[in-house]
Amino acid sequence: MKRLFCIFFFIAMIPTLSLIAGRKLTLADKNATAETVKLYSSMNKLTDKGIMFGHQDDLAYGIGWKAPNGQSDVFRMVNDYPAVFGWDLGHIETGSACNLDSVPFTDMKKYAILVHARGGINEFSWHCNNPLTEGSAWDVTNPEVVRSILPAGKLNHVYIQWLDEVANFLEGLRDETGKPIPVLFRPFHEQGGSWFWWGKSLCSVAEFKELWQYTVNYLNHTKNLHNLIFVFSNSDSFNNSEEFLERYPGNDWVDIIGFDLYQDPKTSNETFASLLKNKLTILVNAADKLNKLPAITEIGFEQIPYPTWWTEVLWPSIHRFRLSYTLFWRNAANRPNHYYMPYPGQISEKDFLDLYHLPCTLFGKDLEKESIYR
Ligand code: BMA
Numbered sequence: 001m002k003r004l005f006c007i008f009f010f011i012a013m014i015p016t017l018s019l020i021a022g023r024k025l026t027l028a029d030k031n032a033t034a035e036t037v038k039l040y041s042s043m044n045k046l047t048d049k050g051i052m053f054g055h056q057d058d059l060a061y062g063i064g065w066k067a068p069n070g071q072s073d074v075f076r077m078v079n080d081y082p083a084v085f086g087w088d089l090g091h092i093e094t095g096s097a098c099n100l101d102s103v104p105f106t107d108m109k110k111y112a113i114l115v116h117a118r119g120g121i122n123e124f125s126w127h128c129n130n131p132l133t134e135g136s137a138w139d140v141t142n143p144e145v146v147r148s149i150l151p152a153g154k155l156n157h158v159y160i161q162w163l164d165e166v167a168n169f170l171e172g173l174r175d176e177t178g179k180p181i182p183v184l185f186r187p188f189h190e191q192g193g194s195w196f197w198w199g200k201s202l203c204s205v206a207e208f209k210e211l212w213q214y215t216v217n218y219l220n221h222t223k224n225l226h227n228l229i230f231v232f233s234n235s236d237s238f239n240n241s242e243e244f245l246e247r248y249p250g251n252d253w254v255d256i257i258g259f260d261l262y263q264d265p266k267t268s269n270e271t272f273a274s275l276l277k278n279k280l281t282i283l284v285n286a287a288d289k290l291n292k293l294p295a296i297t298e299i300g301f302e303q304i305p306y307p308t309w310w311t312e313v314l315w316p317s318i319h320r321f322r323l324s325y326t327l328f329w330r331n332a333a334n335r336p337n338h339y340y341m342p343y344p345g346q347i348s349e350k351d352f353l354d355l356y357h358l359p360c361t362l363f364g365k366d367l368e369k370e371s372i373y374r
Helices: 002-016 032-047 074-076 105-116 147-149 154-171 205-223 269-292 307-316 349-357 364-368
Strands: 051-056 084-088 121-125 183-186 227-234 257-260 292-300 326-330
Touching: 032 227, 032 292, 051 121, 074 349, 084 227, 084 326, 105 257, 147 154, 147 205, 154 205, 183 307, 205 227, 227 292, 269 292, 269 307, 269 326, 307 326
Parallel strands: 051 084, 051 326, 084 121, 121 183, 183 227, 227 257, 257 292, 292 326
Antiparallel strands: none
């Protein structure tokens, strides 16, 4: 029934949309494993059915709980898991046992394996420390940093060690038969802004592209990892496709394109909705032209202060677009009021449940039926 609704839904929308009837996609990594190729094509097909919902650190902690007792704020509300699970590798490069938000990497590995076994999708971002200043990802004090880690730079060997740590982790994600688990990898996100050391005012377009291509090449060819789907994820600081794609490393280096956008409490719902629609139009047009999958790589409204935000602001703004997924940021256990998904008792819980029951919002159980890896 849900499927039928979705078909009707898309047919009804066709006149108003710049939809293409499914995209013909190939992965950047020509040696990707069969399961990785299958995941990418499953994600493509799923855009016929609806938009997948994702949540950062969903199994690691939430409001009022933390692993090992925890489960999932999404599950506590709707009795189902998200379709996409975001994780962050920040601090893996330092050899730390925990990531920058205190998630032990051993736990993250267990969660990712569990997600895959249940038929869900894992995505990894990387708030990587600054290799030149040894500050955090947000240390933007020295514009030499990107140059210094490229092959001609004095810290290239440090970056190689850091990439080795990332590669070890990603290659250690194996299913019950020992096969590598396909995952989405989203490095150097929000590169159109200047708040991370890989940001716009800290490196030239050419340097950014070289950093990206070098990283992909190293993981694919030097480390022989073939379970990665590469996600190019810009900030919201673009107003047209030229700006959006300014630092796009090229079709041979990217599989999914997207942007990160948050609703500021000072921004009205109407303004946010129109902003989101404008950016999605640019994104989806670019994806159609480039033959890539589009996604909202991070989104949310901290504390979700409107009880009907999900069905009255978010969903009406995104449902017309043929998008792969939308990932909501974390429900922090270590920062008061820093949450982007509701939880039992939160004022938008009921509305989130309504959103969950809409035919074209895809969660864990929708994916279980699909066999997206085989
Ligand atoms: C930010 C905040 C921080 C967190 C960082 C990386 O948006 O949530 O608290 O450390 O992401 O996950």
